[in-house]
Amino acid sequence: xxxxxxxxxxxxxxxxxxxxxxxxxxxxxxxAECGFNVVLPPCGAWSVxxxxxILDLCQKTGLRAIxxxxxxxxxxxxxxxxxxxxxxxxxxxAKHPALAGYFLVDExxxxxxxxxxxxxxxxxxxxxxxxxYINLFPNYANEQQLGTRTYDEHISRYIKEVQxxxxxxxxxxxxxxxxxxxxxxxxxxVRRHCLQARVPFVQIVLTVPxxxxxxxxxADLRWQAYTTLAYGAKGxxxxxxWTPPYDPQWRFxxxxxxxxxxxxxxxxxxxxxHGRIRNVSRTQMRLRSMGVYHTPPLPKxxxxxxxRSPVTECDxxxxxxxxxxxxxxRDYLWVVNRSLRQNRRATLRLRASVRELGEVxxxxxxxxxxxxxxxxxxxxxxxxxxxxxxxVLA
Numbered sequence: 001x002x003x004x005x006x007x008x009x010x011x012x013x014x015x016x017x018x019x020x021x022x023x024x025x026x027x028x029x030x031x032a033e034c035g036f037n038v039v040l041p042p043c044g045a046w047s048v049x050x051x052x053x054i055l056d057l058c059q060k061t062g063l064r065a066i067x068x069x070x071x072x073x074x075x076x077x078x079x080x081x082x083x084x085x086x087x088x089x090x091x092x093x094a095k096h097p098a099l100a101g102y103f104l105v106d107e108x109x110x111x112x113x114x115x116x117x118x119x120x121x122x123x124x125x126x127x128x129x130x131x132x133y134i135n136l137f138p139n140y141a142n143e144q145q146l147g148t149r150t151y152d153e154h155i156s157r158y159i160k161e162v163q164x165x166x167x168x169x170x171x172x173x174x175x176x177x178x179x180x181x182x183x184x185x186x187x188x189x190v191r192r193h194c195l196q197a198r199v200p201f202v203q204i205v206l207t208v209p210x211x212x213x214x215x216x217x218x219a220d221l222r223w224q225a226y227t228t229l230a231y232g233a234k235g236x237x238x239x240x241x242w243t244p245p246y247d248p249q250w251r252f253x254x255x256x257x258x259x260x261x262x263x264x265x266x267x268x269x270x271x272x273x274h275g276r277i278r279n280v281s282r283t284q285m286r287l288r289s290m291g292v293y294h295t296p297p298l299p300k301x302x303x304x305x306x307x308r309s310p311v312t313e314c315d316x317x318x319x320x321x322x323x324x325x326x327x328x329x330r331d332y333l334w335v336v337n338r339s340l341r342q343n344r345r346a347t348l349r350l351r352a353s354v355r356e357l358g359e360v361x362x363x364x365x366x367x368x369x370x371x372x373x374x375x376x377x378x379x380x381x382x383x384x385x386x387x388x389x390x391x392v393l394a
Contacts, residue, residue, distance in 0.1 A: 002128035004165050006038060006064060006100040010281030011202055011235030012274055013038035013066075014256070015170075016242045020050055022261065028057040031241070034256070034267055035274025038100050040133075040237070041068035043244050048092055055096045064100035066133050067093055072104055077118035086122050094127045101131030107170075108134065110147030110154060113161040120162050134162070135204065136169040139186040151186070155193045167194050170204035170239060173224075176214045179340070184294070184320075185301025187231045191289055195232075202235030203228045207266055208243060208255035215254055218269050219340050219385035225273060226388025229280070230322030230334035232289030236277070238270070279365035280390050287324035287332055294338070295319040310354065310393055312377075316346035320388075331393040332360075337383035348379045356394040367392055 012035060018027045019042050031039060039058055042050075051067040058065045071089050075082040093099050102123060108116060116134060123132045136158060139151040148154040159167065167190060173183040187203070194201045205224035209215035216224070228236050243255040258264045294302040295314050305311055310331055311321055322334035337344045350357075357372035357379060370391055372379050381389065 002124045002165065004101060004124075004131035005129050006066075006131050007166055007200055007234070008285075009037070010278070010285055011038050011237070012036050012277065013040055013235070014207075014238045014241035015040055015204060016043040016240035016244055016255070017041060017054070018242050018257070019044050022242075023050065023053055023057065025057060025060060028061045028063065030257075030263070032061040032063055034271045035278060036241075037063060039063050039065045041066070041103055043240070043242070046070065051093065052096070055093070055098045058098035059096070064098050066101040066103050066131065067099065068103040069093075072102055072119060072123075072132075073115060076115060082118070083122065086119065087126070090123070090127050094130060099130055101133045104132050104134045106135045107137045107141070107145070109145065110157055112147075113158060117162040120164060124165065131165055133166070134164060134168065136167070138169055138171040139182055139189065140171075140180065152189055152193075155189055159193055159197045159199060164199060166234075167199055167201040168204065168237070169201075172206045172213055172239070174206050174214050174216055174220055175212050182300050184227070184299045187227070188292065188301050191231045191292065195289060200234035202233055202237060204237040204239050207238045207270075208240045208252055210247075210250040210252045216266070221266065221269055221273060221386075222384070222388075223336075223338075223340055223386030225277060226334070226336045226386060227320060227338070229277070229284060229390075230320050230336050230388060231292055232287065232322065232324060234285060276362035279362050280360050282365050283326075283332070283360050283390065283392075284324075286326045288326075289322065290325050290331075291323045293321040293323070295321075299338075310351050311348050312351055313349040314346055316344050318342075318344060319346050321348075333391045333393060334388055335381055335383065335391065336388035337385060340385050343382060343384055345380070345382045348381070350377045350379065350393065352377060354393045358392045358394065360390040360392065362389075 017039050046068040054065050075085045120132045146154045171186050173180040240255045242257050243259045244252040254264050256266045293305050293309050318338040320336040320338050324332045357370040358367040359370040361368050
């Protein structure tokens with residue numbers, strides 16, 4: 001399967017770019033300065049002229065864009081104009097150096113998979129450098145939305161029938177009164193199927209309070225990012241960057257750029273967090289997930305430590321351990337504080353074969369020695385709420 005260029009780097013993106021009237025150089029510099037590298041379409045009407053304006057601005061600011069164009073799904077595969085229609089879309093954008101890909105659809109039912117598969121395959125065949133981007137439902141969607149009896153079946157069929165170059169889905173776990181209890185189950189289902197198919201995945205998580213969802217604080221933002229990384233993701237997207245227009249049902253407010261067009265406190269928080277993620281992403285992109293483990297109390301869809309894990313014991317609750325491996329069979333370990341309210345000081349006992357331990361410094365991406373007691377095989381680590389750290393085992 002062709003690998004689009006954007007799939008070769010860690011994606012940091014968002015839902016809802018600035019609207020047409022705010023599509024200018026100042027706004028796109030603002031996006032770049034926050035540490036994003038890919039722009040998705042505005043939450044509004046699209047046009048070829050607007051897309052070209054966005055692409056030009058991305059080129060000036062070091063960004064790349066996934067463009068939205070309603071023509072991509074306008075023709076069925078048996079339509080005589082199916083190929084001609086997609087060729088026209090490719091002709092309008094493919095030569096632009098800032099193009100990352102084509103937005104196809106958000107949250108499709110399984111009934112749309114035949115069309116999506118045909119469009120996806122045609123675009124990858126004719127324009128293999130650019131990603132056909134589809135975003136899927138989360139695991140709390142119902143059977144009618146999914147078009148399948150289970151979420152597992154939905155993901156399995158999607159990968160088999162559509163053959164995507166990248167799997168993306170959204171999951172909003174942050175309620176006013178707590179967290180959605182099937183968040184980790186969603187990550188595990190997608191992780192398992194993507195490993196089997198050797199397809200990278202990204203997750204869309206929450207920045208904008210709306211409906212039953214709370215206004216995420218710094219710990220919430222960290223938690224969403226580091227838990228996603230621990231499962232082996234190759235990108236993270238935020239819902240949303242620009243605050244969508246007011247809706248009486250959802251009451252969108254205070255996204256990264258708030259309803260007044262002013263950067264909220266999330267902008268500064270994410271600018272720092274994105275810098276840290278970018279520095280570890282050079283390592284993350286080389287890694288393949290081997291297993292994910294949790295300490296008690298175990299969330300739904302998760303497992304505790306087993307005989308395969310490089311960690312044999314952990315003395316602290318609410319710890320997430322993501323085990324990954326590079327092409328030289330070197331093992332890595334994400335250690336994430338699952339608690340959103342309390343610091344965690346954990347002691348991890350590693351398997352006997354681990355003699356040395358390094359940490360990927362989130363300040364510069366370099367590996368530095370970690371404080372590891374090899375004689376006792378113990379690593380002691382302190383984590384802020386939602387914080388994660390990446391270690392390399394030797």
